[in-house]
Amino acid sequence: MSRIVRGIEHGLIGCEACGLVLERPAQGSECPRCGTAVHARRPQSLSRSWAFLVAAMILYVPANLLPVLHSTKLFESWSDTILSGVVALWEDGAYDLAIIVFTASIVVPLLKMGALLLLLLEVQRGGRQLPRERALLYRVLEYIGHWSMLDVFAVALLVTLVHFGSLANVEPDSGIVAFGAVVVLTMLATMSFDPRLNWDPPRRRATPLPAAPAVNPDAAKDPLSP
Amino acid sequence: MPRPAIKVRPELAICEHCDSVHRRLPLERGEAADCKVCGATLYRRPMLDLDAMLALAAAALIVFVLANAAPLVTMESGGTTTRGWLLTLVATTWTSGVGAVSAIVIGTVFLFPLAQITLYFYVLLACRLKLPAPQFVNAMHWLRRLRPWSMVQVFLIGTLVSIIKMSHLASVQPEPGLWAFGVLTILLTALGTFELRELWVLREEAQQA
Numbered sequence: 297m298s299r300i301v302r303g304i305e306h307g308l309i310g311c312e313a314c315g316l317v318l319e320r321p322a323q324g325s326e327c328p329r330c331g332t333a334v335h336a337r338r339p340q341s342l343s344r345s346w347a348f349l350v351a352a353m354i355l356y357v358p359a360n361l362l363p364v365l366h367s368t369k370l371f372e373s374w375s376d377t378i379l380s381g382v383v384a385l386w387e388d389g390a391y392d393l394a395i396i397v398f399t400a401s402i403v404v405p406l407l408k409m410g411a412l413l414l415l416l417l418e419v420q421r422g423g424r425q426l427p428r429e430r431a432l433l434y435r436v437l438e439y440i441g442h443w444s445m446l447d448v449f450a451v452a453l454l455v456t457l458v459h460f461g462s463l464a465n466v467e468p469d470s471g472i473v474a475f476g477a478v479v480v481l482t483m484l485a486t487m488s489f490d491p492r493l494n495w496d497p498p499r500r501r502a503t504p505l506p507a508a509p510a511v512n513p514d515a516a517k518d519p520l521s522p
Numbered sequence: 523m524p525r526p527a528i529k530v531r532p533e534l535a536i537c538e539h540c541d542s543v544h545r546r547l548p549l550e551r552g553e554a555a556d557c558k559v560c561g562a563t564l565y566r567r568p569m570l571d572l573d574a575m576l577a578l579a580a581a582a583l584i585v586f587v588l589a590n591a592a593p594l595v596t597m598e599s600g601g602t603t604t605r606g607w608l609l610t611l612v613a614t615t616w617t618s619g620v621g622a623v624s625a626i627v628i629g630t631v632f633l634f635p636l637a638q639i640t641l642y643f644y645v646l647l648a649c650r651l652k653l654p655a656p657q658f659v660n661a662m663h664w665l666r667r668l669r670p671w672s673m674v675q676v677f678l679i680g681t682l683v684s685i686i687k688m689s690h691l692a693s694v695q696p697e698p699g700l701w702a703f704g705v706l707t708i709l710l711t712a713l714g715t716f717e718l719r720e721l722w723v724l725r726e727e728a729q730q731a
């Protein structure tokens with residue numbers, strides 16, 4: 297297996313915003329093409345990601361325990377949580393819908409939080425196992441992030457329709473707000489995580505970029521020459 | 523002391539997912555270069571050219587207007603027919619005491635997609651006509667930031683789920699606004715395949731020419 301050439305080992309940084317490759321920029325200097333401050337790794341990536349993830353995990357509890365809908369019909373009144381909504385769909389025989397809502401509202405958020413937890417713990421522990429699989433996991437997280445918002449939209453329309461139809465009185469409840477916040481927070485946690493950390497050996501994470509050479513930058517060994 | 527200019531290496535590409543360095547290769551139309559270390563896409567050459575992308579952005583703008591002007595659903599119950607637009611959704615959720623839901627809907631389905639389409643139009647036009655666009659850099663930054671928060675496709679599926687859920691309670695019909703959202707989803711996905719990083723390169727080439 298050929299050795300992998302890493303940017304950080306040669307003072308090469310790819311601008312996060314526009315992709316331009318810069319050679320030995322001072323830490324925090326601006327990309328000449330787009331003006332973004334360039335960093336070898338996102339600053340405070342791990343602590344920010346942890347903060348968003350912990351907040352999401354805490355809010356996940358009320359998001360599932362608090363009712364998302366409160367309905368009144370004649371003299372009856374009942375509350376639905378996300379899970380009881382799925383159960384009701386299943387009992388009504390709407391299996392396909394029950395599966396869609398169950399996946400988007402329960403499986404995806406749990407998987408996302410579990411996967412982020414795994415990525416963060418592994419990076420922090422300095423683990424170097426299966427970097428390719430962890431990289432793939434991160435890309436999946438990025439891709440599925442917003443699909444959990446499905447239930448929020450479904451509740452919004454349900455409330456609107458019932459409101460007009462005077463079939464029954466359905467009011468959205470605080471559970472849906474907590475749920476929306478969980479989705480936003482897990483998305484923020486994913487964005488804060490720097491996937492390049494998955495590949496870094498534990499030691500290098502603390503040390504800054506190699507300093508710019510004092511004499512002649514062109515004398516620096518070309519990273520791509522064998 | 524003047525700051526030394528930063529040396530750039532446009533012939534290289536660095537994978538944003540694993541930090542491995544690659545030499546840029548010329549691509550055919552519609553091809554993408556994958557990172558051989560982690561498998562992420564490094565860069566791609568878009569299938570469509572600038573003119574086609576501009577046409578897509580213009581179409582998206584028109585469809586966006588239609589999707590919001592036409593009702594999404596109608597519901598018949600007790601002899602009365604009621605219609606729901608996207609903005610009625612925003613208003614009802616607001617008055618029902620869940621302001622956060624209302625804010626999520628207006629942001630992710632109305633404001634962000636609208637901003638996205640307009641910004642795409644601006645940057646594509648600037649590249650195509652080689653205009654001196656003073657806000658090009660800002661527009662590109664906003665396009666990148668907005669991308670994950672524009673959720674038209676999720677809204678579409680959420681709405682369909684809700685309509686089917688309701689259909690056993692009352693007669694609920696999807697209306698043209700919903701189909702327009704379907705078309706908008708396709709157009710936005712097509713626009714999204716145009717990698718922003720390629721636009722930076724195109725812009726630089728346009729300025730040098």
Ligand SMILES: [Zn+2]
Pocket residue numbers: 311312313314315316327328329330331332
């Ligand atoms: Zn840049």
Ligand SMILES: [Zn+2]
Pocket residue numbers: 537538539540541542557558559560561562
């Ligand atoms: Zn890679």
